[in-house]
Amino acid sequence: MFKVLVSDPISDMGIQQLMDASDVVVDKKTGLNEDELVQIIPEYDALLVRSQTKVTEKIMEAGKNLKVIGRAGVGVDNINLEAATKRGIVVINAPDGNTITTCEHAFAMMMALARHIPQAYAKTIQGTWDRKFLGVELRNKTLGVLGMGRIGSEVAKRAKAFGMDILGYDPFLTEERAEKLGIKLATVDDIVRNADFITVHTPLTPETKHMISRPQFEVMKKGMRIINCARGGVVDEMALVEAIDQGIVAGAAFDVFEKEPPEADHPFLHNPKIIVTPHLGASTVEAQENVAIDVSEQVLHILRNEPFKNAVNMPPVAPSVMNKLQPYFELGEKLGAFAAQLNNEAVQEIHVDYAGDLAEVDTQPLTRYIIKGVLSRHFGSDVNTVNSLHLAKVRDVNVVVSQASATKGFTNLISVSLKTQDGAERRVAGTLLNGYGARIVQIDKFPVDIAPEGHLIFISHNDKPGIIGSVGTLLGKNDVNIAAMQVGRKIVGGEAIMVLTVDKETPKEVLGELTKLPEINKAQQIAFA
Numbered sequence: 001m002f003k004v005l006v007s008d009p010i011s012d013m014g015i016q017q018l019m020d021a022s023d024v025v026v027d028k029k030t031g032l033n034e035d036e037l038v039q040i041i042p043e044y045d046a047l048l049v050r051s052q053t054k055v056t057e058k059i060m061e062a063g064k065n066l067k068v069i070g071r072a073g074v075g076v077d078n079i080n081l082e083a084a085t086k087r088g089i090v091v092i093n094a095p096d097g098n099t100i101t102t103c104e105h106a107f108a109m110m111m112a113l114a115r116h117i118p119q120a121y122a123k124t125i126q127g128t129w130d131r132k133f134l135g136v137e138l139r140n141k142t143l144g145v146l147g148m149g150r151i152g153s154e155v156a157k158r159a160k161a162f163g164m165d166i167l168g169y170d171p172f173l174t175e176e177r178a179e180k181l182g183i184k185l186a187t188v189d190d191i192v193r194n195a196d197f198i199t200v201h202t203p204l205t206p207e208t209k210h211m212i213s214r215p216q217f218e219v220m221k222k223g224m225r226i227i228n229c230a231r232g233g234v235v236d237e238m239a240l241v242e243a244i245d246q247g248i249v250a251g252a253a254f255d256v257f258e259k260e261p262p263e264a265d266h267p268f269l270h271n272p273k274i275i276v277t278p279h280l281g282a283s284t285v286e287a288q289e290n291v292a293i294d295v296s297e298q299v300l301h302i303l304r305n306e307p308f309k310n311a312v313n314m315p316p317v318a319p320s321v322m323n324k325l326q327p328y329f330e331l332g333e334k335l336g337a338f339a340a341q342l343n344n345e346a347v348q349e350i351h352v353d354y355a356g357d358l359a360e361v362d363t364q365p366l367t368r369y370i371i372k373g374v375l376s377r378h379f380g381s382d383v384n385t386v387n388s389l390h391l392a393k394v395r396d397v398n399v400v401v402s403q404a405s406a407t408k409g410f411t412n413l414i415s416v417s418l419k420t421q422d423g424a425e426r427r428v429a430g431t432l433l434n435g436y437g438a439r440i441v442q443i444d445k446f447p448v449d450i451a452p453e454g455h456l457i458f459i460s461h462n463d464k465p466g467i468i469g470s471v472g473t474l475l476g477k478n479d480v481n482i483a484a485m486q487v488g489r490k491i492v493g494g495e496a497i498m499v500l501t502v503d504k505e506t507p508k509e510v511l512g513e514l515t516k517l518p519e520i521n522k523a524q525q526i527a528f529a
């Protein structure tokens, strides 16, 4: 049974599928502080949050069973991603579910700003019929959009319908896409100099922190207005207050703050030209259902070990590529595990080669499984597909991937070679045979045909008559039943290998006895976790 903790207010309707799942128990405990979370997190497999819960390294460290953190929304700046990756915890978000809602909030803020709606409302309900609030039209005004991702693009589309001229900047915005959206591709400098309204829609990164600060305000059009429904800190709060005092900025609308909630004496809360909302950008019935549905679905997949999308701490993979790779995941992991068990020395380099059908796709997700297989010998359940590449890196294990080799007659072939400190190299190759499933087809230089499952005994020996018989007799005497056997050699009388599939684990003593048989150099068990 998987236990899921929901620590922020998340739509009940959205998490219904989690609550209905027979293998999941959901607990809702909101408003907990770090220490309280540390206390209870050990029993949970998954944690679901919005932006309030700060998922710190301390919480993750305590979360020994934690496999996934689901963010019902876009921004993951409240989650320590590095700590999650290190511990192999998948972080997923729901990037699409609140785009329109947040865009509409930014638009609502822009209109409220243009027409002083919050200020006029406050006066009116106080009994003052004050008609001095003189607004501006949006029509024919220039809107600068910083960050033309999902939300920024939707804002631009709506602004066009209002007759605005739009300047957009985003490092990934191409001339072609700008043209398609009917906007002008601009620089940050163009935007700050020419816009009547600026709206920011970027994440908060070292690059975007204070991207609008004193130098930018100084060159702005007098009377411009600015909106931030993205992240506190993209616009420098103190520089904005100064720019308002200097008469440069006529008004600002902020949904987000550098520190949330802001202190009671925060200048934004006492400035009649600044309108504020308490991080409500994503707060609509529709968006909350959308993000909760998306995140619940992915959490279920992850808990059940099924393919998932939107992992923030793993690179994105197109569904078409994922469909192609998925059948190889198990084989990849087993090849890695097999190769690792052939070695006693510390691994220095893992070389993975993909051939045939796998030669032209982005195989990184599959490589993660292979590396997991290799490292699991030493890291056990501490390694998974999220942290396998990271663990290899911190342990100075060089991972080399190539996609160039010949297929040796197979339609697909994965080869895993491990180089160890003593200079030795061991190699295992496998394939997926149409209709027959996974096969190991090569061990070192020996061609074989082995189903990578169950309990295997790997024996290296000299190719002499009578060896198969003596091995069979010894195992039989010890009640180890052989289900299948493969022998491989390159030349008659030379080095040879034997791989036996047996019905159960072979006791260590029996392996020891096998090694003592004449002409046998080594006998070891190969297990697939």
Ligand SMILES: NC(=O)C1=CN([C@@H]2O[C@H](COP(=O)(O)OP(=O)(O)OC[C@H]3O[C@@H](n4cnc5c(N)ncnc54)[C@H](O)[C@@H]3O)[C@@H](O)[C@H]2O)C=CC1
Pocket: 073, 074, 075, 076, 095, 098, 099, 102, 146, 147, 148, 149, 150, 151, 152, 169, 170, 171, 172, 201, 202, 203, 204, 205, 207, 208, 229, 230, 231, 255, 256, 279, 280, 281, 282, 283
């Ligand atoms: N107020 C609220 O409740 C909500 C806030 N957000 C925030 O809105 C922001 C945008 O969200 P989405 O559009 O969904 O994300 P997105 O990832 O689709 O778009 C962000 C864009 O910012 C661009 N960008 C990154 N660095 C930049 C830079 N230095 N200059 C200009 N552009 C840069 C990226 O290339 C990307 O296109 C995020 O910070 C998100 O956390 C999102 C939802 C709700």
Ligand SMILES: O=C(O)C(=O)COP(=O)(O)O
Pocket: 050, 051, 052, 072, 073, 074, 075, 076, 098, 279, 280, 281, 282, 283
């Ligand atoms: O999705 C985002 O990035 C947001 O900022 C929304 O935050 P929330 O889920 O409303 O706490």
